Amino acid sequence: MAPRLKIAIVEKDEDRARLIVDGLSAAGDYEITVLGDQTTITRRLAQLDPDVVLIDIANPSRDSLEMLSIASGAKDRPVAMFVDRSDDETTRAAIEAGLSAYVVDGLAPARIKPVMDAAIARFNMVSQMKSELEAVKSALAERKIVDRAKGLLMQARGISEDEAYTLLRKTAMDQGRKVAEVAQALVTAAELLK
Amino acid sequence: MSLTPIRCGFVPLVDCAPLAVAREMGFAAEEGLELILEKQPSWSALRDALVLGLSDCAHMLSPVPVAMSLGLGGLPARIDALMVLSVNGNVIGVSPEVAARMRADGWSGAFRDPAGTGQHLIRATEGSLRIGVPFPFSMHAELLHHWLGTLGLSSPGALDVRTVPPPLMPDALARGEIDAFCVGEPWGSYAVEQGTGELILPGAAIWAFAPEKVLAARHDWIEENPETVGRLMRALARAARWLSDRDNRAMAGDLLSKSGYLGIPSMIIDRALAGRIITATRGLEAVAPNFLHFHAKAANFPWRSQAGWIADSIARRLDLDRAEAVETGKACFRSDLYRRNLAPLGIDMPGASEKLEGAMEHETAVASTRGHMILGPDRFFDGTIFDPSAP
Structure with missing residues (x-):
């Protein structure tokens, strides 16, 4: 029987890493290591000598992994991006999920496929979590700016909070813009006039 | 007239300026292009997007197309450099x-x-x-x-x-x-x-x-879209010329400081400019x-000898066949397309597409189509001269 595949996951967020590890463990019997520290990645990967490295496409540390593709000694195993360039569907699904996978040369596609499928599924969940978080963050930022604009209007025109909001909303509707955009413009203008 | 969309990957650096200027100052639109700039988190992500067809072109480190053509790196492919976007920096x-x-x-x-x-x-x-x-x-x-x-x-x-x-x-x-x-x-x-x-x-x-960043695209995409490639190159050449005017420097700094590009104060960006x-x-x-040059001294011309020097340097380090590497490298710097697509703009073209790299100690007048080309200095600190025909 072939030895267990060694998989390294580069991810500093513990919750996301756990999600990916759980997904892979459910898919097969793998030796999985999570690398959370960004600056020592290359050294740790050289020690680990994994068969597959999984990393978020948006992680700037990806460029450090590029060194792995240059085999500098006879013992080194060059790695390439993705499993198999002929398998466009998997490649595309991986990119859409925000996953880049580095795989050592000469590994049978049949052994890689279940790893990729499980990883893609989990990275999809991770991207969804991330975009939800960003949506919450931007909603919070928008509310802050609208609150500041309301405050400016209340002070300048001596009107109530409700009236201030109605005024912002009406202006936004008249101009075909979002309330937050009008609020931002007002806050910027007020800062300039200070 | 509707604009042709062109997706271009870039990494937020001062030398992405020609792309930002081509878009923001309207040079791309004047050529009928909607230049969609896609900020990338890493050079590998930019490379993958280009190779897998998610972008049409990219702001690329000049050795990358050479290395990729030599089959090196995580995702080798046939990528050409259409023009040099910046020198030094x-x-x-x-x-x-x-x-x-x-x-x-x-x-x-x-x-x-x-x-x-x-x-x-x-x-x-x-x-x-x-x-x-x-x-x-x-x-x-x-x-x-x-x-x-x-x-x-x-x-x-x-x-x-x-x-x-x-x-x-x-x-x-x-x-x-x-x-x-x-x-x-x-x-x-x-x-x-x-x-x-x-x-x-x-x-x-x-x-x-030293050629620093190039405008890179897939070899096949270039062959299939000759007209769009011409328009893209003309838009960028005009953006580069705009950037070389001292009077435009402050505006370029302001533009790059926006959050869609670098998102840092222009006073830091101005130092490099x-x-x-x-x-x-x-x-x-x-x-x-x-x-840092964007346009002066024929900075945009993709000299085949520059690619030759890069290929030779990589080949020596990784123990590849040097002569073969130099030939492969030279072929991916498309001085042929530069001449064909930019001559109509009235841009002065050098008489040759290769030169001795490192031979000019000072500014030097050279033979060119319009007769007023000044090149150099291009010397290496140790006086090395690279002869592309006999590496």
Whole structure:
């Protein structure tokens, strides 16, 4: 029987890493290591000598992994991006999920496929979590700016909070813009006039 | 008229300016293009998007198309360089501790003394020097190997050139993972502002005319879209010419400081644009001639000999067949398309597409189609001359 595949996951967020590890463990019997520290990645990967490295496409540390593709000694195993360039569907699904996978040369596609499928599924969940978080963050930022604009209007025109909001909303509707955009413009203008 | 969308990957650096200007100042739209600029988190992500067809073209490190054509890297493919987007612009820095050791050893602090500064750097790190670069295939890496190799340090062994993403360089310096770094602006000035680094040498002091970023695209896409390629190149050539006008510098700095591009104060960006570099946190301004070119001295012309030098340098280090590598490398710098697509703009074209790299000590008038081309200086600090026909 072939030895267990060694998989390294580069991810500093513990919750996301756990999600990916759980997904892979459910898919097969793998030796999985999570690398959370960004600056020592290359050294740790050289020690680990994994068969597959999984990393978020948006992680700037990806460029450090590029060194792995240059085999500098006879013992080194060059790695390439993705499993198999002929398998466009998997490649595309991986990119859409925000996953880049580095795989050592000469590994049978049949052994890689279940790893990729499980990883893609989990990275999809991770991207969804991330975009939800960003949506919450931007909603919070928008509310802050609208609150500041309301405050400016209340002070300048001596009107109530409700009236201030109605005024912002009406202006936004008249101009075909979002309330937050009008609020931002007002806050910027007020800062300039200070 | 509806505009043809062109997706172009870029990394937020000062030298993405021609792309930003082509879009924001309307040069792309005048050519009938909607230039959609896609900010990428890393050079590998930019490369993947280009190879897999998610982008049409990209702002690429000049050695990357050469390396990819040689079958090197994580995702080899046939990628061509249509034109050079910028020449020079890199800077080498060290941690304040290493700078202090160099000073204690008698280093003058001069910003443009490659031989002297190099010797002090080697001594200060006791002959085992680790330097961070943004990508293994980069002008940064090639310049370091040339500079320190000439001074007696060679890789592997004494010189360890490592890939560290620029945002992580300060951390890597602080932990002692690297002794020095070579980066493009604004990262050098940023390190100075943060007090994490001191700048010791501009890349231009190693090679006075090093192609830094190119406009890259898939070979097949170029063949299939000759007309769009022409329009794209003309838009960028006009953006480059606009950038070379001193009067436009302040506006370029403001434009790049926007959050969609670099998102940092224009006062830091202006240093690279003006070639006036502040080298240390409490330091004076150093004037660095030839710090960064976007257009002057035929900067946009993709000299086949530049690609030849890059290929030769990579081949020597990785022990590949040098003559074969040089031929492959030369073919991916498309001086043929540059001539065909930009001659109608009235841009002066050199008489040849290859030259001796490093032969011009000073500005030199050369044969050209319109007869007023000034090139150079392009010398290497050690006087090396690269002959592309006999590497």
